[in-house]
Amino acid sequence: MPRSSVVPLRETLPADGASAVACPRPAEVARGPCGHCDLGALAFCDGFAARIVSRLSRVQCTQRFEPHDTLFREGDPGAAVYSVVSGALKVYKLMPDGRRQITGFFFRGDMFGFCLDGTYAYSAEAITPVGVCRLPMRRLNELAETAPEVQHRIMGRMTAKLAYFHDHVLLLGRKTARERVATFLLGLAERARRRGDPWSPLALPMGRTDIADHIGLTVETVSRAMTWFKRQGLIDLPNPSSVSIRQPDALRAIADGSAEV
């Protein structure tokens, strides 16, 4: 049995922890399509007709969470989807003995929280301070009935997530440790680039343990792979939470499994 991080199954923060500000209506954050966030083109509601934006704006609710806060837990009734406004968070499943699998990291512009049978199949926890835009699924469905573009956008986000899972399943099922780490780093860099964040040096807000629990390895193996890349001159590690990608092509070759090494 692989070790994973073996979460002690202790109680984490209640989902409605004190640090979660409940739905402040005033537009306190900044400019954006609906006035509630500063995501611009990354916002879920970007490009929608004014009528739709205004209705979304009325049903949405902005929340903030601190590191280690739990947004919701596996098994909770799943009433809403979330759009990340700022910060980073992770979504994971636990096994009865504490083995953990992180099924996704989410950043500015990402959406998560889709669920089947009205129950979340996984838990969500903030990594850094996080701002989210919470959209009740019921309201979203109502709105979507008369606004095909809403449905279309939701489906687009879900399709992207499905594509990501196909890749990740290939990674977990068939790639070696170094291939996994290389793939992970390049994937993070690509996502940073797409949302307009610096991708080299690339920020690694999550710890080594989280990385390990995402790509099916142990902390030690992740660390060794990183050190090896560094010694090969493929990356630089100015500090544990950022990476400079020095030779993207070489890293890409490793990630694809086409490297000669």
Added chain:
Amino acid sequence: MPRSSVVPLRETLPADGASAVACPRPAEVARGPCGHCDLGALAFCDGFAARIVSRLSRVQCTQRFEPHDTLFREGDPGAAVYSVVSGALKVYKLMPDGRRQITGFFFRGDMFGFCLDGTYAYSAEAITPVGVCRLPMRRLNELAETAPEVQHRIMGRMTAKLAYFHDHVLLLGRKTARERVATFLLGLAERARRRGDPWSPLALPMGRTDIADHIGLTVETVSRAMTWFKRQGLIDLPNPSSVSIRQPDALRAIADGSAEV
């Protein structure tokens, strides 16, 4: 590097192989919501208004494939989604060196073929003789604009697939060989039960190599796990392509990682 089945990267059948009958319009199969299949409540169009069913019926196209036929290949322009009418098929991704990851098996009532940027991110191949109902994505989107129930159903299928991936990623990232095989067998049985097929003895239309390439193991390890379950009296293997689940609870305990062994 795990061995996987190392597909020789040879050319398989062209996607429009001779055996694929192109869109016979007459309702040749049997009774069903739209008259083109006999899926009943499993059909994509089940329960839709007559107007919708009739429009779906006009844009759909029934195809048949023989074992080893390729429906589409990774990188092909992705113009349609498929609903399985009969038979079994698999969807997979390849690495440049031939390592293969099967990302899903599909049976009667299942849908697949959702794709991002109009390009399939994976290949699809028939395992047994297969009948599918092909729905052009463009037409489906048009229809969905005025029929929220269509959008809603598509989203439901996608959400189910996302939930499956969360579970499968946990399996691949954190479960042992026996846990994986137990989980796989129970998952197949559950799906068979839901679609009204016999679940014990359970049919295994796919070979051991396919199973291995789905759950991230080698054929030998899959075989050994099965033999072990058999010796423990948890299952019976009347022949390689069917399993009788003798002790579902014990198997479930292993699958969950809560077994004492």
Added chain:
DNA sequence: CGGCCATCTTGATGCAGATCAACGTATATC
């Protein structure tokens, strides 16, 4: 400044599952 704690890295060792190698078993072909 110094001690503490969490996190990351590095080294030594062990083992689950991959690999290599036969050997059954079943279906197809002539």
Added chain:
DNA sequence: GATATACGTTGATCTGCATCAAGATGGCCG
């Protein structure tokens, strides 16, 4: 019925990564 071919099972050995163990590094707080 003999032969061939694909697939599944079983055994022996090897190895990549997990595990165990111990430093290094750095932020935080008294």
